[in-house]
Amino acid sequence: METHEKIELGILAIILLIFIESGILMITEGWDFFIAFYTSVVTISTVGYGDYVPKTFIGKLSVIIYIFVGVGTVAYTLGNVAGFLIEGHFRKYFRLRKMEDKIKKLNNHYIICGYGRLGKIVAEEFKKSKIPFVIIDSDEKVLEEALEKDPNLICIVGDATSDDVLKKARIEKARGLITVVTSDAENVFITLSAKKLNPNIYVVAKADKPSTLDKLIKAGADRAVCPYIVGGMEIARIAINPDIVEFIHSLIAVEEDIEVRRYVIKNKELDNKLLKDSGIREKSGATILAIKKGNKMITSPPSDIVINVGDVIYAFGTREQLEKLKKYVEGL
Known part of the structure; x- marks a missing residue:
């Protein structure tokens, strides 16, 4: 049972106990409803002014039972209220502090x-x-x-x-x-x-x-x-060329861990080198799909193309291969 449900149940039990005891006092002591209700509330709150006390045996016995049951119910409810407030406040506070520490990093x-x-x-x-x-x-x-x-x-x-x-x-x-x-x-x-x-x-x-x-x-x-x-464009492609689109999706599916990424060459050791002599394929395992030099895009670049610092490359491979490629071309 959730804490807020325990609180609701406790409040309902307290109200029910007060009205039951009020009814008993009205019958045994001959009091009107307000006096009986007032005495029940004062008793369960443990204030005990003593201005109204039961005289009959049944009235006194009911008050004894009422005190034990009522005070226990109030303590149970207040404990849940305090727990709800403290737990909610501190959990939120510590979560916020932990979040701030993560953000700083x-x-x-x-x-x-x-x-x-x-x-x-x-x-x-x-x-x-x-x-x-x-x-x-x-x-x-x-x-x-x-x-x-x-x-x-x-x-x-x-x-x-x-x-x-x-x-x-x-x-x-x-x-x-x-x-x-x-x-x-x-x-x-x-x-x-x-x-x-x-x-x-x-x-x-x-x-x-x-x-x-x-x-x-x-x-x-x-x-x-x-x-x-x-x-809309994707739906149209699927409708026009379903087999080709399915093939492409199968290549870059999450299960296959295959991606296409874009990197800028920053490693000065690669400047003015032929693609075949760059060691990109050997060191990373990734495949270069295209190279962008300025505003010119070269797809399926030949092995004898010269690469320079500042060129943008588009590569295809697994995440592990692409991470290796990133470190190599960016000189990390």
């Missing part, structure tokens, strides 16, 4: 603004990829339910449009921000605030209306996505 992380349907999917993908992230949502109940399922989540209750809340999420140290709150206007505002606080942060923003996409880009979003457009 965050670095090169992502901020997810909005923990609705899309926000939950993004968080799950980040967890699978072991990418650190913090969630911001204004609905405390939603975050409490999420923490009950996964105590390791890092959450902040607040309005993501507020600079103070974004600073609390250490936006100045963040690698990226995903804003998927319900309102397009708020997504635009969050994007503006994020870019103001950290001009280098990578922002991906959701738009419910296609007309908002351009506004998000102008606000500073690096990528703006309309789920309805993306979903």
